[in-house]
Amino acid sequence: MRENIHLYFTSDLHSHFENWPKIIHSMKREMNKHADEFHLLLDNGDHLDRSHFYTEATLGEANIRLLNEADYHVVTLGNNEGITLPKEQLYHLYDEANFSVTCANISPVHKDKPKWLKPYVVVETDQGTKIGVIGLTAPFQLFYEQLNWTTYEPLEVLEQYIPELESQCDVIVLLSHLGVYQDELIAEKFPIDVIIGGHTHHLFHQGQAHYGTLLNAVGKHGFYFGKVQLVYDHKKKQVIHSESAAIETGNEVDEETNTLIKNIQQESEEVLGKTVAVLDENYPANWYAETELMNNFVEELQTWTKADCAMLNAGVLLHGFSAGEVTRKDIHSSCPHPMNPCVMEMTGKELLETVRMFEGKEFIEFELKGLGFRGKRIGKMIYSNITAQFHPKTDFVEKIWLDEEEVEPNRAYQVATADTFSFPSLVPTIASVKEKHYFMPEFIRDVLEKSVTKL
Secondary structure, X not given: OEEEEEEEEEOOOOOOHHHHHHHHHXXXXXXXXXXXXXXXXXXXXXXXXXXXXXXXXXXXXXXHHHHHHOOOOEEOOXXXXXXXXXXXXXXXXXXXXXXXXXXXXXXXXXXXXXXXXXXXXXXXXXXXXXEEEEEEEOXXXXXXXXXXXXEOOHHHHHHHHHHHHHHHOOEEEEEEXXXXXXXXXXXXXXXXXXXXXXXXXXXXXXXXXXXXXXXXOEOOOOOEEEEEEEEEEOOOOEEEEEEEEEEEOOOOOOHHHHHHXXXXXXXXHHHOOOEEEEEOXXXXXXXXXXXXXXXXHHHHHHHHHOOOEEEEEHHHOOOOEOOEEEEHHHHHHHOOOOOOEEEEEEEHHHHHHHHHHHXXXXXXXXXXXXXXXXXXXXXXXXXXXXXXXXXXXXXXXXXEEEOOEEOOOOOEEEEEEEHHHHOOXXXXXXXXXXXXXXXXXXXXHHHHHHHHOOO
C-alpha cells in the first residue's frame, strides 16, 4: 500500500501581514486539490518581526492568533521569536497556541521548560505512518544568555535525537532555521527525509536533493509558500518518491484572515497610540548629515549605556518628528529595527580604524539588508564624544579624540552602538574585539523615545 503525504510550509514571513491573507488563500486552494489525503501545515520560524507595529503592539501574540486561525500543526522558532522579545514574553509566547512547537536546541536557564516547548513532535497519519518533526534555530548564544535562555549546537542535538526519531518514526522532517549551509551539512551527516530551510532567506523553486535528503526553501516575506509531496510505501517501509516546489503566492485573499488582521490592526493602533512627548517644533531626519534629533539620540545612547563614547548611523531614523504629539507608533515607524544597544570594548587603534571605515562613502551609501536593520541605507555615522581630524585634501581620518584627548592606540575604550555594528561580517575592523555587551530586551528605539522626551 502506498500513501501520499503533503507538507505545506511557510518561513521567514517577518510579519509581512499584507501577504498573509494571500498565502492562506493560496495554500487552501492547493490543499483542496488533495482534500482526501493527509497533510501537515508547518512554519519554519521568523513568522514575527517587531519591525511591524502589529507585532510590536502585541509582542508576537498577533502572529500566534494568525497561525491558530490558519490551523497550523507544527512550528519552530526563528531568531526573531527567540531573541527579540522580553524573556517572560518568550516564555509565554505560545501558551495559547493550538499547534505544537518544536525547537530542540534552546531551553531556559534556572527554570523549567515551558509546556509548549518540545524537542520533537511525532504525528501519525490516518494510515498509521509516523512522521517525526524536529526543529532547530540559529544558536545566538550571546543574545539568548541575556534573556536567561541557553542554546545547544545543532549537530550535537541531532546526534542525540535522530536515533530516537529513527526508532519511532517512518519519516523524519527537520524544520531548520539555521541557514542553507548548515542544512547541506546536516543532510550529509543525518538520515533525514526532508529539510525545510530558512533564516538565510534562500529560495529553491524546486526541492534540491542532497545526499538523499530533500532540501526546501521559500525565500522571505511570504511571496512563496512551500509544498512537499511524499509517497510512502507501507510494504517497503520507506519513502519511495519525494518532490517539492516553492509556489508563488497569488493576489486573492482569504476573507476570514483579512478580517482578523483588520481587528488586530485596530487593537494595535490603540496600544501604540499613547503619547510619549509633545514637541514645540519640527525635528527632521537626514541620512547624510547631522541633525539635532540624531545628535540627541546618540548622546542619549552614550548616557544610557554609560559608555565612553557612542556612534550610530543616521539611516536608523526613517523619518523625523513634526511639532505636536509624538506617539509610540511614531517612535516605532521612525525606528522599527529590532536592534539592541551594544557596548564594545575597543582599543584606540580598533576605534580609529572603525571610524575610518564608517566615514567612507561606500559604507555611508551601503544598502544594508539584515542584521536587524530594516532601513534602506546606512547613512552618515553620528558620534557622541568622538571628534575626528580629516586630511584636508582626501577626507582621510588622521586622528580622533575622546574628551578632547587623542585616543591612545593600546588603551581600551567603551564604545556604544547598535548590535548591528558588532558583527565582523559588516564591520571587519572589529573582528578582534572580544568584549561585547548586549542590552536586552531593550531596542535602540527605547533609547530614541527617551531622547525625544528631552527635546
